[in-house]
Amino acid sequence: MPDSLNLINVSRHFGNTKAVDNVSLDIPPGQFVGVIGRSGAGKSTMLRLINRLIDPTEGEIRYGDRVVTQLKGKALRDWRRDCAMIFQQFNLVDRLDVLTNVLIGRLAERGFVSSMLMRFTDEERTMAIQALDRLDLVPQTLQRAGTLSGGQQQRVAIAKALVQQPRIMLADEPIASLDPANATLVMDGLRAINREDGITVLVNLHTLDTARAYCDRIVAMRDGRVMFDGSPCQLTNDVVRDIYGTEGLQEFNEAATSTQKVAVMA
Amino acid sequence: MSAIAEMTETVPDVGPSAFTQFERDFAARRRSARINWALGSALFFMLFFASAWIGDFFKITQVSLPDGTRAWRWIIGAGLPRLGEYVEKTLPVLRWESLGADFAEWFWRWKIWLKLLVETVLIAFMATGIGVIGGFLLSFPASRNLTPNKWVLFITRRLLELARTVPELVWALIFVFAFSVGPMAGVLAIAVHATGALGKLYSEVNENINMAPLEGVKASGGTWFDQIRYGAVPQVLPNIISYTLLRFEINVRSSSIIGYVGAGGLGQEFRTAMSFQEYTDLSALFIIIFLTVAVIDYGSEKLRHKMIGMGERA
Ligand SMILES: Nc1ncnc2c1ncn2[C@@H]1O[C@H](COP(=O)(O)OP(=O)(O)O)[C@@H](O)[C@H]1O
Ligand SMILES: [Mg+2]
Numbered sequence: 001m002p003d004s005l006n007l008i009n010v011s012r013h014f015g016n017t018k019a020v021d022n023v024s025l026d027i028p029p030g031q032f033v034g035v036i037g038r039s040g041a042g043k044s045t046m047l048r049l050i051n052r053l054i055d056p057t058e059g060e061i062r063y064g065d066r067v068v069t070q071l072k073g074k075a076l077r078d079w080r081r082d083c084a085m086i087f088q089q090f091n092l093v094d095r096l097d098v099l100t101n102v103l104i105g106r107l108a109e110r111g112f113v114s115s116m117l118m119r120f121t122d123e124e125r126t127m128a129i130q131a132l133d134r135l136d137l138v139p140q141t142l143q144r145a146g147t148l149s150g151g152q153q154q155r156v157a158i159a160k161a162l163v164q165q166p167r168i169m170l171a172d173e174p175i176a177s178l179d180p181a182n183a184t185l186v187m188d189g190l191r192a193i194n195r196e197d198g199i200t201v202l203v204n205l206h207t208l209d210t211a212r213a214y215c216d217r218i219v220a221m222r223d224g225r226v227m228f229d230g231s232p233c234q235l236t237n238d239v240v241r242d243i244y245g246t247e248g249l250q251e252f253n254e255a256a257t258s259t260q261k262v263a264v265m266a
Numbered sequence: 267m268s269a270i271a272e273m274t275e276t277v278p279d280v281g282p283s284a285f286t287q288f289e290r291d292f293a294a295r296r297r298s299a300r301i302n303w304a305l306g307s308a309l310f311f312m313l314f315f316a317s318a319w320i321g322d323f324f325k326i327t328q329v330s331l332p333d334g335t336r337a338w339r340w341i342i343g344a345g346l347p348r349l350g351e352y353v354e355k356t357l358p359v360l361r362w363e364s365l366g367a368d369f370a371e372w373f374w375r376w377k378i379w380l381k382l383l384v385e386t387v388l389i390a391f392m393a394t395g396i397g398v399i400g401g402f403l404l405s406f407p408a409s410r411n412l413t414p415n416k417w418v419l420f421i422t423r424r425l426l427e428l429a430r431t432v433p434e435l436v437w438a439l440i441f442v443f444a445f446s447v448g449p450m451a452g453v454l455a456i457a458v459h460a461t462g463a464l465g466k467l468y469s470e471v472n473e474n475i476n477m478a479p480l481e482g483v484k485a486s487g488g489t490w491f492d493q494i495r496y497g498a499v500p501q502v503l504p505n506i507i508s509y510t511l512l513r514f515e516i517n518v519r520s521s522s523i524i525g526y527v528g529a530g531g532l533g534q535e536f537r538t539a540m541s542f543q544e545y546t547d548l549s550a551l552f553i554i555i556f557l558t559v560a561v562i563d564y565g566s567e568k569l570r571h572k573m574i575g576m577g578e579r580a
Contacts (some may be wrong), residue, residue: 053481077488077489080484080487081486081487084486087478090482091482092479093482093496093500094501095501096496096500104496107483108488112491157482164486
């Protein structure tokens with residue numbers, strides 16, 4: 001039985017900036033959650049707190065009975081494996097081939113020597129190829145990651161996340177650097193993983209229509225605080241205007257088409 | 267829309283007053299640049315002349331003239347001819363009619379020299395190998411962006427500094443004392459110095475890498491070692507190989523003199539030649555070393571360019 005993810009009064013300060021300010025969230029397993037908000041609202045910081053790439057100034061994060069914010073060493077690495085992270089700039093190793101990049105998702109399971117020698121088992125390679133197949137990337141398996149297009153690189157990053165066999169997938173603006181066609185492929189990939197594998201997805205988005213099209217639940221942030229938390233239909237234009245002001249709404253509408261409408265309807 | 271609004275907001279500032287302000291600022295900056303330049307040049311020449319003075323460059327010395335009288339002369343003017351005399355002494359007598367015999371006479375110890383030359387190159391090779399491994403391993407904790415904590419950074423940096431600030435010849439003296447005369451002392455001496463020098467160079471390469479791949483490895487549950495192995499090493503490898511080949515060239519030069527203090531290789535022959543006053547041996551040894559270094563430089567340069575080309579193509 002998968003557990004739910006709880007953020008309890010979590011804050012993170014950088015000097016005088018309250019990047020995340022007293023955020024409490026309860027995310028049940030299997031939900032597809034979109035986090036929206038203007039640049040600097042604290043969306044990335046929140047995801048990095050959950051994956052423990054940074055530590056909170058205050059508050060606690062729990063996953064079932066695991067107190068995520070207290071994990072250390074191997075337990076911390078196991079947690080990072082359990083909540084895979086996808087970045088806006090993909091964060092792949094350009095000079096390594098696609099297969100090795102995907103196998104990086106297995107490192108938490110490897111011993112020191114086999115990891116340093118880049119030695120993986122046949123089962124692991126099979127897992128990697130299967131993950132690549134789900135994202136239609138098998139022909140690129142032996143290509144250097146740096147030679148792929150942005151959309152392909154982001155799908156490699158998703159395949160890498162998949163072989164981690166995670167419970168949660170965190171995606172920090174995964175489509176912000178992609179064209180609409182590729183953005184659609186990536187979002188569809190995340191949705192498939194969410195529906196077929198029951199993996200919780202928490203995705204930062206910068207466009208409203210994408211959030212509305214894909215998410216079960218939308219969380220809106222501003223200045224580190226959660227200003228709205230509800231279903232997409234509750235997020236009316238009036239609510240958005242209340243939260244962001246007319247200027248903010250304009251900003252969203254200008255960048256409204258980050259995924260293709262056709263695919264959204266399908 | 268908002269961009270236009272921002273522009274119109276800033277327009278009122280760009281009037282005639284803004285231009286006069288700019289002209290004033292620009293003139294001020296030019297003035298201060300000129301003053302800095304003048305001060306810098308003055309300081310440089312003062313230091314230069316002070317160094318020359320301390321180094322006896324202006325010294326006047328007494329020399330004997332051909333007619334037996336003594337006279338005062340500027341030391342550099344008086345010394346230069348003697349430089350020629352010394353070089354002349356090391357040159358062999360080569361005559362066209364007995365060229366083969368003269369050459370045989372010049373390179374009379376060629377069997378010993380050939381053996382020592384092989385030893386010299388092997389010392390450099392092995393020392394480079396050890397230095398690369400040591401420098402490579404230490405370069406990661408010694409990089410500001412990669413070090414696990416600041417104590418490890420401090421300690422590894424000081425270690426590398428110690429290894430490279432002590433000259434090879436001094437390390438060689440220490441190791442000859444500890445392990446007795448022979449090539450092992452030479453290998454260790456050059457390896458320690460190369461570790462320090464390469465560790466520093468490698469860590470500078472490390473400090474310029476893109477950190478995003480490392481974050482990607484970390485976010486998947488990788489250890490610090492995994493981050494280095496998968497995120498950093500593939501990025502720095504082409505530079506590492508290039509610096510390593512350069513270092514091999516430098517190490518061949520070092521290993522050819524290190525024998526002077528008994529640490530193996532051709533260097534010991536310089537000492538022998540000097541003590542037996544076999545001055546022509548010196549020019550023979552010089553030619554051997556010069557040719558060896560030239561061949562190795564040429565080869566490794568070719569190899570380096572090939573590597574760099576490969577890195578860019580793939
Ligand atoms: N490492 C950091 N050091 C200092 N300030 C930071 C750091 N990371 C984020 N911030 C600040 O925290 C705030 C939230 O940033 P971020 O979480 O990146 O917002 P978003 O992802 O919503 O654009 C911003 O004001 C940003 O400048
Ligand atoms: Mg962000």
